[in-house]
Amino acid sequence: xxxxxxxxxxxxxKECQQNGAIKTEELPDIIIEKPKRDDFGDFATxxxxxxxxxxxxxxxxxxxLLAKEIRQSENIKKVDVAGPGFINIFMGDNYWLNxxxxxxxxxxxxxxSDIGAGxxxxxxxxxxNPTGPLHIGHGRGAAVGDxxxxxxKAAGFEVTKEYYINDVGKQVExxxxxxxxxxxxxxxxxxxxxxxxxKGAYIKxxxxxxxxxxxxxYDKTNEDSLPFFxxxxxxSIMKLIKKDLADFGIEFDNWYSEKSLFxxxxxxxxxxxxxxxxxxxEKDGATWFRTSDFGDDKDRVLIKADGEKTYFAxxxxxxxxxINRGFSMLINIWGADHHGYEGRIRGFLxxxxxxxSSLKIIFIQLVALLRNGIPVPMGKREGEFVTLREVxxxxxxxxxxxFFLTRKSDAQLEFDLELAKxxxxxxxxxxxxxxxxxxxxxxxxxxxxxxxxxxxxxxGSPTRTFGDKFxxxxxxxxxxxxxxxxxFDIIKKLASFPDIVKGSALAMExxxxxxxxxxxxxxxxxxxxxxxxxxxDMQLTNARLYLxxxxxxxxxxxxxxxxISAPEEM
RNA sequence: GCGCCUGUAGCUCAGUGGAUAGAGCAUCAGCCUCCGGAGCUGAGGGUCGGAGGUUCAAAUCCUCUCAGGCGCGCCA
Numbered sequence: 001x002x003x004x005x006x007x008x009x010x011x012x013x014k015e016c017q018q019n020g021a022i023k024t025e026e027l028p029d030i031i032i033e034k035p036k037r038d039d040f041g042d043f044a045t046x047x048x049x050x051x052x053x054x055x056x057x058x059x060x061x062x063x064x065l066l067a068k069e070i071r072q073s074e075n076i077k078k079v080d081v082a083g084p085g086f087i088n089i090f091m092g093d094n095y096w097l098n099x100x101x102x103x104x105x106x107x108x109x110x111x112x113s114d115i116g117a118g119x120x121x122x123x124x125x126x127x128x129n130p131t132g133p134l135h136i137g138h139g140r141g142a143a144v145g146d147x148x149x150x151x152x153k154a155a156g157f158e159v160t161k162e163y164y165i166n167d168v169g170k171q172v173e174x175x176x177x178x179x180x181x182x183x184x185x186x187x188x189x190x191x192x193x194x195x196x197x198x199k200g201a202y203i204k205x206x207x208x209x210x211x212x213x214x215x216x217x218y219d220k221t222n223e224d225s226l227p228f229f230x231x232x233x234x235x236s237i238m239k240l241i242k243k244d245l246a247d248f249g250i251e252f253d254n255w256y257s258e259k260s261l262f263x264x265x266x267x268x269x270x271x272x273x274x275x276x277x278x279x280x281x282e283k284d285g286a287t288w289f290r291t292s293d294f295g296d297d298k299d300r301v302l303i304k305a306d307g308e309k310t311y312f313a314x315x316x317x318x319x320x321x322x323i324n325r326g327f328s329m330l331i332n333i334w335g336a337d338h339h340g341y342e343g344r345i346r347g348f349l350x351x352x353x354x355x356x357s358s359l360k361i362i363f364i365q366l367v368a369l370l371r372n373g374i375p376v377p378m379g380k381r382e383g384e385f386v387t388l389r390e391v392x393x394x395x396x397x398x399x400x401x402x403f404f405l406t407r408k409s410d411a412q413l414e415f416d417l418e419l420a421k422x423x424x425x426x427x428x429x430x431x432x433x434x435x436x437x438x439x440x441x442x443x444x445x446x447x448x449x450x451x452x453x454x455x456x457x458x459x460g461s462p463t464r465t466f467g468d469k470f471x472x473x474x475x476x477x478x479x480x481x482x483x484x485x486x487x488f489d490i491i492k493k494l495a496s497f498p499d500i501v502k503g504s505a506l507a508m509e510x511x512x513x514x515x516x517x518x519x520x521x522x523x524x525x526x527x528x529x530x531x532x533x534x535x536x537d538m539q540l541t542n543a544r545l546y547l548x549x550x551x552x553x554x555x556x557x558x559x560x561x562x563x564i565s566a567p568e569e570m
Numbered sequence: 571g572c573g574c575c576u577g578u579a580g581c582u583c584a585g586u587g588g589a590u591a592g593a594g595c596a597u598c599a600g601c602c603u604c605c606g607g608a609g610c611u612g613a614g615g616g617u618c619g620g621a622g623g624u625u626c627a628a629a630u631c632c633u634c635u636c637a638g639g640c641g642c643g644c645c646a
Contacts, residue, residue, distance in 0.1 A: 083589050171646060286644050304644040311646045339574050340641040410575055423608050426595060445605045529610045
């Protein structure tokens with residue numbers, strides 16, 4: 001939409017340059033905004049103000065010259081010069097009405113674009129350690145990552161969603177030992193369960209599994225069987241996590257194992273590469289990477305004095321792999337408590353000579369669960385944390401995903417479970433989904449009165465096939481009967497959807513879609529309440545059904561991006 | 571102490587350098603012979619944490635400052 005307006009303005013500038021009215025050749029970026037006030041037009045540009053100093057003319061004077069040219073373009077109702085030198089553009093009615101046809105034709109594709117130009121992007125998210133079930137914080141990262149991936153796809157990027165599994169290291173070993181001890185316990189042995197081991201009930205469940213499957217086969221007093229328990233535990237928990245994610249509507253394209261980096265020798269290879277560049281040194285028996293030469297606060301250990309590699313060592317190998325796999329943009333979604341880690345990973349990329357601006361890290365701030373406004377206690381001990389599963393079971397996947405996206409990622413989120421469950425307009429999920437269901441109901445009602453939606457199929461539409469029994473085409477729907485201000489306001493809102501999707505993709509801010517849908521629903525409900533769609537006036541009814549259908553399409557497309565269902569009945 | 575994030579209406583939050591800063595909730599006052607009242611209408615409510623600066627223009631950019639959260643491991 002804005003692209004079209006931008007073309008009109010560019011054309012006007014060109015005209016002015018040709019006839020000598022404007023001399024500047026190097027033009028600033030054309031910024032088009034949608035003014036807050038209706039009387040400032042549908043679109044406004046500040047280009048005249050930006051050209052003012054170069055041209056040596058008053059902004060308003062330049063604006064007048066441009067306005068004169070813009071008025072010559074098609075579908076322009078009015079062009080004003082206002083304030084310090086804004087050019088306010090009012091589009092003609094046909095411009096907006098034609099948009100309804102566009103939506104009708106594009107259906108599920110309305111909102112999509114190709115600004116991503118097929119660039120390969122990787123979104124890595126969740127990547128929770130396989131040491132326990134996903135908690136509510138992981139859920140927020142999951143919702144943001146998955147939605148962002150959807151939005152980027154809609155904007156024409158080629159997206160790979162990936163989960164990095166930390167399946168080696170101390171934590172997984174402790175996990176294996178925890179399972180081993182629970183297993184022995186089940187077999188009636190007296191064990192001492194260390195305080196730093198995993199105490200969650202899920203470990204006992206897994207131990208019970210082993211007893212059922214293998215009996216006392218691994219009942220040894222020594223620890224030879226520990227690797228078995230480690231693997232069994234990690235695999236069992238990954239299964240749980242995968243199930244949680246699947247039920248949350250998320251499918252990853254790739255599960256990348258940290259262990260595989262070691263197996264393929266990539267960790268040592270990466271360290272060798274740093275060695276060759278002589279940015280590695282030995283100190284106190286450990287091997288250090290001179291990240292502080294590349295913007296990090298201090299140097300970091302890659303190989304500990306005991307010979308073990310650090311997590312950082314395998315992580316740089318992983319990031320090197322990502323780049324080698326040909327992604328032109330890497331998006332990492334991390335919990336905010338990992339932000340201290342950013343410097344060293346950027347340091348690594350810079351050390352290898354990569355442009356670290358191709359790495360974008362989105363930090364997800366904390367989620368505070370509330371119940372009727374009162375905080376739900378979330379201690380970290382003894383599995384007191386609330387799992388994603390529990391919340392999903394209580395309020396449903398849709399509400400859960402939506403609520404995670406009602407704030408920008410870098411703001412803390414208050415998540416009220418009771419509000420999320422409410423079937424009332426103060427619950428934003430409900431409010432948006434209800435708009436969709438309501439439109440479906442209106443269409444159904446119209447059908448019962450003999451007005452069929454297929455009648456809305458415009459003549460020549462690709463959905464029409466030979467033998468189509470619906471003889472009437474778009475000309476039967478006289479959309480010019482849509483004349484109310486509310487109707488145009490809604491159409492204009494629908495018109496901005498593709499720009500919202502693009503902006504959301506480029507800024508990597510999925511919450512913009514959530515806000516947009518709430519705003520759209522907030523325009524539709526009052527319109528419905530004030531104006532009857534299905535009346536005795538067939539022509540008007542058809543036109544309004546056509547508008548409703550467009551609203552429905554956009555709500556549905558938006559909800560699809562969020563991974564939330566668009567119910568026809570509620 | 572250093573670094574990152576946050577600070578906007580009573581509360582929760584939008585607001586990619588633009589014109590008179592917005593929404594929801596809450597509060598108050600209203601609306602159901604009618605396509606889904608599971609909804610709608612209206613009102614009040616603001617030193618954009620504070621102080622400087624940059625410019626035609628700052629909630630937005632820069633510096634300083636105050637408050638809250640998080641991080642500063644040979645943990646992951």
